[in-house]
Amino acid sequence: MISSLQRIIVIGRNTLTEAVRQKVLNVLLIFAVVLVSCSVFISQLATPGLDPAGLFDEQIKFVKDFGCGAIGFFGFFIALLSTALLIPQELHNRTIYTILAKPVRRSEFLLGKFFGIILLLALCISLMSLAFVVTLYVQEQVGLGVVDSTYERMGDWKNNPHIVAMHDHDAAIIISQVRDPQLVEAVVLLFAKIVMTAAIALLISTFATSWIFTVITTFMIYLIAHAEGLARTFWLSQGAESTIWQSALVGLISMLIPDMNSFTIVDEILAGNHIPWSHALNLLAYANIYVIVLLAVSIVIFDYREI
């Protein structure tokens, strides 16, 4: 059991090393450039006015939206491509033969590879989040500077408790918008969704004969996984009007394909609505179970595959 775990870890670390040395992380430079340009662009649109706090509130909200969107987008593509290429690359380079000829079970090989992808995604998302936090901090400092300079124009405002209170209120709006603990919740949920995508791609790649098939199919499932919740709400809410076939179809799809639409609560978080951690944890548990089921099916299929 322990040696089995050790083999999984050895394969996982090797997978991460491979991705890093093949410069997958360079993709994140594009992320950083896009994020910084966006935030500079949005700052230039803003002109100091009567309501600096309101202005920066909107501005920071936009950067948050954009940042989380970009983390999700880049994470999705890194997960999709690196997972879809895992097994085809091993087969093409014949490295899989050298590994499976050693005392390594096929399940350990597959779990090790997936573990490597999770490490890679965790690393990527941590680095992107770091860039995101730095960008937000810069926005906060710029915002507070603009608030200060707006009040400076009112002359000796620091001796007027009423205006000081107004200033502090404005500053607090900006700070609370930036230092939003719910952002952690949003990033964790994005990570869970990206890992689910990787697990779907892994399952497909265990029987696919080309990585392009894996990429396209995973992408289709990803789309269906988002539309499925909407379809269910639409058809099932019609009650008696929905035919038994419609209900069966929706039921079947929701069994086979995860419901990723639930993860749109990230948008709720970004819109400033409070989403309790208990709700996020429920979603994490759902993602967890789904990933475990997908891995189990992948192992069974991979065990029978001729290599």
Added chain:
Amino acid sequence: MGAITKIRTMESSAVTAPTLAVETIGLTKRYPLTWKRKVLVALDSLNLQVKQGEVFGLLGPNGSGKSTTLKLLLGLIVASEGEARVFGLPPDSLDARRRVGFLPENPYFYAFLNGDETLRFYGKLCGVTGAKLDKRIEELIDLVGLQNGRERPLRSYSKGMLQRIGLAQALIHDPDLLFLDEPTAGVDPLGSAQIRDLILRLKKMGKTVIFSSHLLEQVQEVADRVAIFSLGKKVLEGSLESLLTENQSTQVLIPAEMNAEQQDRLRQFIARDGVDAQAIRFTRPHLSLEQLYLRTVQAQPDAAKDSPKP
């Protein structure tokens, strides 16, 4: 009394009976070609026994079933029919694979790892760790002569170096049985002679080696026994001695200076004992091209140096 004798006989037969490293019974692999509605028989009812400590050569043209045999013996693919045993164990069991090392045909490995990291990775997979692994890596780098490749990524390795790191990874867990699929394919003659010498050293260490090759002369130099495959079937098997000796004639080496008259007298002398004088021929023995090449190249002072890719 009778019972005691019986037990003694059983004991002695257990000691003298050679233990088999590999045994296959009716081993068959078929691939259904659905779109052509045909079945490709990659390997057809192979019966094979390889004893421990033997060097066994698998010969045959491309697609004759050599690689399929090796893959079946490693548990990488599942037999359609028949059975294979490695040290008496099913080939896909972890216990069997703990005793087996494998060098695939044209191995690539992880191009981003260097020589040391590659051996470390495979060693850890086999449960070799810590100081034991360090020591083993030193030994193997020495054994295959890859001191100049320890720090270099494998993507900069020459074909010969890749083959040698491949051999080293196959040996990392000190297996008793080695499967080498075309170990000298694409390697220059000097490199392939080094691999040949390595196989002989492994044999001296008591390892069993099963390898496939197209280079017949090389096989001849190292193998105890060979099997020749064609179209998925084993068509010939035996020891090289028995397969290659032409029992109809005997070769006598005499000095080259012997002139025609002397040759004629010798012929008449032999013919006296009733041998057909017409069957006696005088020819010069030939060197093989490989022997000539190796003699010439090894005479050069820098012959042992490996020539990596630019």
